[in-house]
Amino acid sequence: MEQSYWMLLIILVMGLFMKNDSLAISGAALILLKLLNMNILLPKLEAYGLKVGIIIVTIGILAPIAADKYTLLEIYQSFKTPLGFSAVLGGAIIILLTGRGYGLLTEDPSIAVPILIGTILGIILFKGVPVGPLVASGVAVFIYNIISYIQKMWRGI
Structure with a gap:
């Protein structure tokens, strides 16, 4: 096998x-x-699966708007709360990280296996939700950049 x-x-x-x-x-x-x-489908899934998955997740997030569960006034007022502001800031930061994670996954697909293992550990240990590989990729790039910076600084001492 x-x-x-x-x-x-x-x-x-x-x-x-x-x-x-x-x-x-x-x-x-x-x-x-x-x-x-x-x-024969595996290369197509590899090439387009992430994009299709992101589209499906985005549709799922936007579905309550399409179902008229929120009014424009409710959405507007949510921006004026500390939680709403935090959500905007958090969303922007995560998008920055996931964009870098997406780049990492497309440039070096072999990193997907360690990220998947880390994601599985996160699911097991922290009861996480498995949309994490993209976010984990971004965090991986972030951590890698910090480590690289520290190494450069250390060599300069």
């Missing part, structure tokens, strides 16, 4: 064990694609 089957099976079992549907479904879907000899 190929190593990829074992890794995907481990991901599937972890998803089931942790009751994390996203992780389990992802592992099962990829195993199914491989079993049905549909490997």
